[in-house]
Amino acid sequence: ETPAGAPEYQDILYHQAERIARITINRPEVRNAFRPQTVRELIDAFRRAHLDPKVGVIVLTGAGDLAFCSGGDQRIRGHEGYRDEAGVEHLNVLELQRQIRTLPKPVVAMVAGYAIGGGHVLHLICDLSIAADNARFGQTGPRVGSFDGGFGAGIMARTVGLKKAKEIWFLCRQYDAAEALDMGLVNTVVPLAELERTTVEWCRRMLQLSPTALRILKASFNADTDGMAGIQELAGNATALFYTTEEGQEGRNAFLDKRDPDFSRFPWRP
Numbered sequence: 001e002t003p004a005g006a007p008e009y010q011d012i013l014y015h016q017a018e019r020i021a022r023i024t025i026n027r028p029e030v031r032n033a034f035r036p037q038t039v040r041e042l043i044d045a046f047r048r049a050h051l052d053p054k055v056g057v058i059v060l061t062g063a064g065d066l067a068f069c070s071g072g073d074q075r076i077r078g079h080e081g082y083r084d085e086a087g088v089e090h091l092n093v094l095e096l097q098r099q100i101r102t103l104p105k106p107v108v109a110m111v112a113g114y115a116i117g118g119g120h121v122l123h124l125i126c127d128l129s130i131a132a133d134n135a136r137f138g139q140t141g142p143r144v145g146s147f148d149g150g151f152g153a154g155i156m157a158r159t160v161g162l163k164k165a166k167e168i169w170f171l172c173r174q175y176d177a178a179e180a181l182d183m184g185l186v187n188t189v190v191p192l193a194e195l196e197r198t199t200v201e202w203c204r205r206m207l208q209l210s211p212t213a214l215r216i217l218k219a220s221f222n223a224d225t226d227g228m229a230g231i232q233e234l235a236g237n238a239t240a241l242f243y244t245t246e247e248g249q250e251g252r253n254a255f256l257d258k259r260d261p262d263f264s265r266f267p268w269r270p
């Protein structure tokens, strides 16, 4: 079901059912490589799912069985980035990575076929990765004259360990689904025919849990790596919870009533 009012996208698909938003990169003719327009649409779709209170969990996937995503579209790679329709060159996928990482709902990568290059980093950034048995993973940067030294290196090292992360980047090999599971790069591997069903099952399980607990846990996992921005995200959750208390509301009410606030009935907790 595509929700009413959803924009018509050219490079992606947006579906929602049962509090699960599914965002699909839809360029199978290039193994779901992304161009600036694709990334712009993905950012819009993730924002939509983030803000929609009817959405609890987001699934990112690629159209067809052959690829999740093969990274930046090399045909339109220009002098300093990927060229858009106006000729402007971008690396806007870095903004998308930050968005997936920080939006306060679980994001699940559903991977069939290749997750390669910048497409591999996208699955890495997602909170969970569910792989079909035909999935293949790897970085190609040093072979095609590129690299992702941000989350692509740092989160990779945190996920699979430093030695393995360096191997993945320095050798540009491909790894099958069993190897990916073995190194902790994915959460589970299922037969291709079971991929959709398992992903929905995992999403349904998360949807039965406390949204606030999952929201704050996601921020907590990012907090130390993300420095002040990570603390901001955690602290924003504390502020939002404080707003819901009588103590927090007394300050606002006093201001609106044009009186001094009276916090005397609230305890100084140990």
Ligand code: 2NE
Pocket (backbone or CB within 6 Å): 029, 030, 031, 033, 067, 070, 071, 072, 073, 074, 075, 091, 093, 114, 116, 117, 118, 119, 140, 141, 144, 146, 147, 148
């Ligand atoms: C993905 C992979 C391994 C698939 O291989 P295979 O054998 O299944 O398919 P094939 O024949 O290579 O690809 C099918 C069609 O898709 C195009 C191919 O050129 C081919 O087109 P035709 O010959 O049929 O016309 N295609 C595939 N990937 C593409 C891409 N990324 N851009 C444009 N066209 C693509 C194999 O195709 C592969 O290795 N692809 C390249 C992977 C790659 O190097 N990606 C870029 C990494 S750099 C990056 O993503 C990046 C970054 O490092 C930093 C910031 C932002 C992005």
